[in-house]
Amino acid sequence: MEAEKILEVKGLSTSFRTERGVMKAIDGVSFHIRRGEILGMVGESGCGKSVTSQSILRLYDEKYQVKYGGEILFAGKDLLRLPEKEMQKVRGNDVAMVFQDALSSLNPVFTVGHQIMDTLRIHQGMKKAQAREKAVEMLRLVGIPSPEKRVDQYPHELSGGMRQRVMIAIALACQPKLLIADEPTTALDVTIQAQIMDLILDLNRKLHMGVMLITHDLSVVAEVCSRVAVMYLGQIVEEAGVNDIFDNPGHPYTRGLIRSIPRIEGEREKRLYQIAGTVPMLSQIPQGCRFAPRCPRATEACRAQMPDLVPVSGTQRVRCWHADGAPA
Amino acid sequence: MRKYILKRLLSMIPAVFVVSVVIFLIIHLTPGDPAAVMLGDQADPEAIAALREALGLNDPLPVQYLRWLGGVLQGDLGQSLYSDESMISMLLSHLGPTLSLTVFALAISLIAAVPLGILAARKRGALADNAISVFSMIGISMPSFLLGLLLMLVFAVTLRWLPAAGYKTLAEDGMAEHLRYLVMPSIALGFMEAGLILRMTRSSMLEVLGSDYIRMAKAKGEKSLAITCKHAFKNALIPIVTTVGQTFMGLLSGATVVESIFNIPGIGKMTITAVQQRDYEVVQAVVLFVSMINIVVCLVIDLIYAAIDPRVRLSA
Numbered sequence: 001m002e003a004e005k006i007l008e009v010k011g012l013s014t015s016f017r018t019e020r021g022v023m024k025a026i027d028g029v030s031f032h033i034r035r036g037e038i039l040g041m042v043g044e045s046g047c048g049k050s051v052t053s054q055s056i057l058r059l060y061d062e063k064y065q066v067k068y069g070g071e072i073l074f075a076g077k078d079l080l081r082l083p084e085k086e087m088q089k090v091r092g093n094d095v096a097m098v099f100q101d102a103l104s105s106l107n108p109v110f111t112v113g114h115q116i117m118d119t120l121r122i123h124q125g126m127k128k129a130q131a132r133e134k135a136v137e138m139l140r141l142v143g144i145p146s147p148e149k150r151v152d153q154y155p156h157e158l159s160g161g162m163r164q165r166v167m168i169a170i171a172l173a174c175q176p177k178l179l180i181a182d183e184p185t186t187a188l189d190v191t192i193q194a195q196i197m198d199l200i201l202d203l204n205r206k207l208h209m210g211v212m213l214i215t216h217d218l219s220v221v222a223e224v225c226s227r228v229a230v231m232y233l234g235q236i237v238e239e240a241g242v243n244d245i246f247d248n249p250g251h252p253y254t255r256g257l258i259r260s261i262p263r264i265e266g267e268r269e270k271r272l273y274q275i276a277g278t279v280p281m282l283s284q285i286p287q288g289c290r291f292a293p294r295c296p297r298a299t300e301a302c303r304a305q306m307p308d309l310v311p312v313s314g315t316q317r318v319r320c321w322h323a324d325g326a327p328a
Numbered sequence: 329m330r331k332y333i334l335k336r337l338l339s340m341i342p343a344v345f346v347v348s349v350v351i352f353l354i355i356h357l358t359p360g361d362p363a364a365v366m367l368g369d370q371a372d373p374e375a376i377a378a379l380r381e382a383l384g385l386n387d388p389l390p391v392q393y394l395r396w397l398g399g400v401l402q403g404d405l406g407q408s409l410y411s412d413e414s415m416i417s418m419l420l421s422h423l424g425p426t427l428s429l430t431v432f433a434l435a436i437s438l439i440a441a442v443p444l445g446i447l448a449a450r451k452r453g454a455l456a457d458n459a460i461s462v463f464s465m466i467g468i469s470m471p472s473f474l475l476g477l478l479l480m481l482v483f484a485v486t487l488r489w490l491p492a493a494g495y496k497t498l499a500e501d502g503m504a505e506h507l508r509y510l511v512m513p514s515i516a517l518g519f520m521e522a523g524l525i526l527r528m529t530r531s532s533m534l535e536v537l538g539s540d541y542i543r544m545a546k547a548k549g550e551k552s553l554a555i556t557c558k559h560a561f562k563n564a565l566i567p568i569v570t571t572v573g574q575t576f577m578g579l580l581s582g583a584t585v586v587e588s589i590f591n592i593p594g595i596g597k598m599t600i601t602a603v604q605q606r607d608y609e610v611v612q613a614v615v616l617f618v619s620m621i622n623i624v625v626c627l628v629i630d631l632i633y634a635a636i637d638p639r640v641r642l643s644a
Binding site for chain 2: 057064084089096097099101105106107108109110122
């Protein structure tokens with residue numbers, strides 16, 4: 001039997017108020033994450049992965065900046081309907097987040113111990129001494145050597161890999177049911193990347209939490225995720241189990257992403273594959289299928305009307321008029 | 329931290345040296361013969377020559393500098409031409425009112441400016457923000473002498489709530505009376521500084537509030553007020569402290585004007601009198617004294633930096 005869904009996002013849209021009018025950064029995004037499952041979310045820069053993740057925690061300024069639509073169901077509650085005070089109890093406690101750049105995301109004027117203790121004191125009402133003990137324990141859990149010493153150091157005194165471990169320690173301090181990791185390894189060396197991914201994977205198994213892993217690195221996805229959602233220009237264009245995505249990609253965009261991975265074995269192509277064109281600006285979203293202008297298979301029908309995200313086989317869903325299995 | 333303080337103290341020595349040389353040269357290279365000034369227009373040349381010899385004005389400049397410096401180091405700042413009081417006791421007796429005035433002005437401007445700046449940053453673009461911006465623009469563009477006179481006109485002449493001018497010491501007349509006399513001069517002096525500090529607080533807070541670690545604090549479940557007051561404010565403090573340091577220098581020089589308007593017997597008033605009387609030794613002593621205060625304020629600002637930001641300590 002499949003584990004329960006801990007997060008279910010239904011038709012989420014996030015619009016930003018800007019000087020050039022309202023921009024819909026994501027539009028009709030739906031997906032779910034089950035307990036203990038790792039969902040990969042991939043796509044090029046600017047396709048709405050980070051906006052999706054930050055919308056789940058409602059991190060944008062709702063008074064001046066942003067307007068949400070749709071539903072985000074977490075433990076039976078719609079997060080978008082929660083009053084701010086209730087939302088504060090969810091953030092960092094039930095749903096925690098790890099950001100891409102640990103150096104700028106850690107507060108430079110507080111010790112790392114203090115920053116871990118913050119979460120514990122907010123959500124678990126711990127006293128200082130108790131929280132400190134737990135902070136040391138968390139640092140040990142994420143594999144930082146001599147945590148008793150590190151707990152009193154400032155972020156600038158740690159290496160990049162250690163800072164990312166601290167971020168993970170902060171996120172996991174209250175044992176969240178869902179961890180959102182927004183490109184947690186992008187700013188790191190390759191060797192450190194592997195260590196951090198191993199750490200997340202290990203903790204995911206130990207603590208049995210759901211993980212939403214945002215990345216543009218498909219090799220990471222292949223290694224750790226059980227399911228993948230591919231985003232393009234604010235929409236999910238394909239969602240499937242990790243094997244289906246790599247063996248039988250349904251959307252031309254997914255196929256493009258996979259073909260763009262440099263390969264070591266086999267004969268080398270003269271040049272790396274690249275998807276033609278770039279992601280258009282939000283103000284210039286094309287009519288019909290949003291990928292049509294860059295798609296090798298685009299037809300008149302594609303340019304005229306937007307396809308829905310429809311199941312093609314088993315758990316695989318694809319947003320393409322030509323998603324009948326025939327590879328391009 | 330101790331190492332940083334020691335290092336910072338040692339670095340004061342060259343600064344003090346340079347300042348002393350500059351002050352000495354300004355006074356001794358400006359045209360005009362102190363001996364001639366002391367003896368007046370009708371003095372005969374022989375008497376002037378004798379006085380020059382007696383004052384050591386014929387020695388080479390380095391010798392004169394060393395003699396003066398030796399005196400300064402022993403607490404001898406020279407002798408006023410018009411008063412028998414020692415320079416040190418003159419300075420100290422005028423220091424009290426100036427210190428009271430500047431510290432009170434700074435306190436008023438900080439109490440008004442910092443919370444308003446934070447409020448403006450939190451409500452950016454809203455009515456409150458615009459109103460506060462107008463307030464700070466008025467503060468920056470209003471000269472202290474004009475504001476001083478306006479305050480006098482309203483509160484002393486028309487409403488008769490406060491004394492128009494004068495000064496009461498803390499020791500003899502008590503706190504209430506002391507403050508009653510200081511309120512208007514302090515507001516006149518501190519208003520511009522308040523405008524500057526307010527603008528700096530607002531822009532510094534805005535910058536910090538947009539940073540990644542503030543988003544992180546929100547993602548941790550911090551309350552909005554805790555984010556502003558704890559996570560953001562401590563980071564925003566560095567530019568604010570810098571502005572406060574700079575404005576303190578401005579306060580000291582601004583005190584000269586305000587002391588004259590409100591007839592407060594402070595250092596500024598003393599300086600103006602000395603300049604009008606061509607009392608070189610007093611001017612020299614005051615300039616040296618105020619420079620020393622500035623150097624000490626810079627030191628204090630640097631130490632505050634180090635206390636706020638651990639990265640400053642590291643790079644020391």
